[in-house]
Amino acid sequence: MAIAPSLLWAQPLIEVHDTIAGAKAPQQVALTLDACTGAFDDDLIEFLIRNRIPATLFATKRWLVNNPQGVAIIKAHRDLFDVENHGENHIPAVIGQGRRVYGIPGEPDLLHLRREVQEGAKAITDMMGIAPRWYRGATAEYDTQALKEIKQLGFGIAGFSVNADAGATLSQAAIQKRLSHVKGGDVIIAHMNKPASQTAEGLSSGLLALLRRGFVFVRLDQVDLRVVP
Numbered sequence: 001m002a003i004a005p006s007l008l009w010a011q012p013l014i015e016v017h018d019t020i021a022g023a024k025a026p027q028q029v030a031l032t033l034d035a036c037t038g039a040f041d042d043d044l045i046e047f048l049i050r051n052r053i054p055a056t057l058f059a060t061k062r063w064l065v066n067n068p069q070g071v072a073i074i075k076a077h078r079d080l081f082d083v084e085n086h087g088e089n090h091i092p093a094v095i096g097q098g099r100r101v102y103g104i105p106g107e108p109d110l111l112h113l114r115r116e117v118q119e120g121a122k123a124i125t126d127m128m129g130i131a132p133r134w135y136r137g138a139t140a141e142y143d144t145q146a147l148k149e150i151k152q153l154g155f156g157i158a159g160f161s162v163n164a165d166a167g168a169t170l171s172q173a174a175i176q177k178r179l180s181h182v183k184g185g186d187v188i189i190a191h192m193n194k195p196a197s198q199t200a201e202g203l204s205s206g207l208l209a210l211l212r213r214g215f216v217f218v219r220l221d222q223v224d225l226r227v228v229p
């Protein structure tokens with residue numbers, strides 16, 4: 001049976017799940033924080049600095065441009081924070097006119113995707129002095145065509161294994177509960193762009209509990225990732 005041309009682009013969405021590859025210590029975990037659009041969660045970043053917890057920050061160009069105070073604080077703590085690529089304008093990496101993920105329109109074509117990825121990387125290099133090697137698309141959902149293109153542009157896809165704050169929508173108690181299930185090798189995703197959310201509170205108590213249990217935090221510029229089903 002022939003596939004109607006209008007359906008050719010309707011590839012299924014893929015959410016990439018990763019854990020740390022060949023973790024040197026069984027208790028290694030990676031904290032990743034997305035800076036999509038919006039503001040700077042000062043409480044969250046100050047908590048990480050006070051407690052010496054390293055993290056990988058996925059920033060868009062738009063967030064970097066709009067949050068100079070946040071950029072300055074991160075730059076002053078490069079020993080703790082790696083900054084990686086979350087795109088130029090927070091456009092999901094799905095291709096096809098009219099496609100949306102969680103209501104956010106995707107890319108009309110490959111050229112637009114390329115620009116999103118490359119301009120995101122350039123902003124990080126220009127503003128942070130870091131050449132990013134990881135990409136996480138807006139919403140962390142992809143289609144197969146976009147995944148292939150991003151890899152061809154030279155980026156690893158940064159998935160995750162524990163969704164700690166569901167887009168900064170969860171309560172402190174719910175975030176703490178999710179973090180209580182963390183295992184060695186996990187890659188945690190949460191958000192640093194919504195200071196009005198309970199993410200800072202939830203991560204603060206949840207991460208302190210992980211530290212007490214002996215977990216060691218690593219950044220994605222120090223490890224490789226392995227896709228898990």
Ligand SMILES: [Zn+2]
Pocket residue numbers: 034035036037086090137138139
């Ligand atoms: Zn995002």
